Amino acid sequence: MISSFVITGFLGVGKTTLLINTVKNYFQDKKVAIVINEFGEVGVDGTILKNVYSEVLEISEGCICCKLSEEFEKGVREIIQNYNPEIIFVETSGTSEPFPIFMSLQNLGISVDGVICVIDTKNFDNYKDHSTAKYQIGGSNILVLNKIDLVDEDTLKRVENEVREIKEKYNVKNILTGQPIFKNYVLFKTKYGVLPEEIFLGVADLEKVSKLPENTMPSTHIYDDKFSQKIIYLPDTMEFKELDKLLSNVPKNIYRIKGIVKLKDIPNPLIVNYSFGDLTFEEFPEYNGKSFLVFIGSGLENQNIIKLN
Ligand SMILES: Nc1nc2c(ncn2[C@@H]2O[C@H](COP(=O)(O)OP(=O)(O)OP(=O)(O)O)[C@@H](O)[C@H]2O)c(=O)[nH]1
Ligand SMILES: [Mg+2]
Incomplete structure (x- = not known):
């Protein structure tokens, strides 16, 4: 089975940096494909990532979590057919939610081994009130407090507490059973997206998360963020x-x-x-x-x- 990770997080938090700094190192011997959805018609990250990875699929216009799921699934099918990757990383746009993408990947028979939410510890106060930011935290099982080089200990502690509170409140739930979809989560603190290898080896294994029953949608996205x-x-x-x-x-x-x-x-x-x-x-x-x-x-x-x- 092909495995995958979804990398989410608000605009500019360090998602692409994580792909460049961490993922590349741990997957030297694997066929890695990157799927990237940017907010904006012109791809900056895609251009940069093509310099680092051999297989990069850009889905540029719009947001894959709401409008583009068909294009996303078609693109992923194509990348599988043409490249036969062992592992796929999806960088969502800073304005998307990860959960619909998680479901799309599962629909395609791809194992989702982790949903990583990158958080900009320094700028968290500037964007934490956007509902998208909260659902990104709620829809992930690996929370990464990034840019810790730019904050002091007190700020780091405060942001960690706030993030944990948001996680509790916005944790995606199965609306039929009311049970959280991610039974637990892990939190890492880092800079420049550098993460330990164990994350990618199943430390926060989503396999323990049962597959969603059909026709089950999480309580989701209130479209009050206008970007x-x-x-x-x-x-x-x-x-x-x-x-x-x-x-x-x-x-x-x-x-x-x-x-x-x-x-x-x-x-x-x-x-x-x-x-x-x-x-x-x-x-x-x-x-x-x-x-x-x-x-x-x-x-x-x-x-x-x-x-x-
Ligand atoms: N000081 C500092 N800068 C960082 C860190 N991580 C990322 N950056 C910088 O933050 C900026 C944005 O990083 P990206 O990786 O492009 O962020 P992104 O989340 O992919 O951005 P979008 O895809 O546009 O949402 C870049 O200038 C990075 O070099 C960090 O830990 N510390
Ligand atoms: Mg990016």
Whole structure:
């Protein structure tokens, strides 16, 4: 049986980082396929991950948990047929819930060995009130407090307590029996998504979780989070200081910016990563596409995000 892990968590928490830093190391000898669903039409993570993994399937537009389950299942079937992977990792978009994806994978006869929810310990307060964030925690059995390098001990303890409370309250339940679908969960604290190998060897084995009875849906998703996105293509004549200026005063309703940008005064293209005020750049020499930034937030529809000179 093919096994799989679902990696969920809000926008910018470190899901792709986990795939790059941890998964790669532990599965050197296995045929790994990655399925990635990004919020936004243009794939940043897919482009980055293709550099690391040989088989990456991007399901880009929309969210696989609500609109795209058919496309998701078709894509996974294709990847199995063409590549015959031993293990599949699914990175959900930061705005999706993991549970419908868990069910889709089970429907396809794939064993789901873990649903990992990555949590941004530093920025948790900025996004914890979104219902999606709560259902992501409730729908996972491996909780990962990430970015602990950016917080002090007290914050870490407080966030851990809050996450555990949310887990209790939002734990997915079988609506017929009222019983939790995940009987237990584990919690890890880490930075840059580095996790111990035992996680992937069944320490939090979902096999103990019984298969769902047919026609059973969990109490799920209240669609009160409204996310939108804008993509902006940038001229290659831009200089670093212009880009930096553009990203230094980001309005609060923009949670996440990512993209790949070529600049006049920097030899290699840069991956731009902004989440809740934290901004990083990383060189990406292999990229030769257009320069673009994806802005994700709420109420962006009528907002003029940037002015280009
Ligand atoms: N300081 C610090 N930065 C981190 C850590 N983990 C990830 N990051 C940074 O956080 C940013 C976002 O990381 P990603 O892995 O792209 O996050 P993601 O959850 O895949 O984001 P989306 O797919 O857009 O939702 C990047 O700049 C990472 O380098 C961490 O533990 N500490
Ligand atoms: Mg990602």
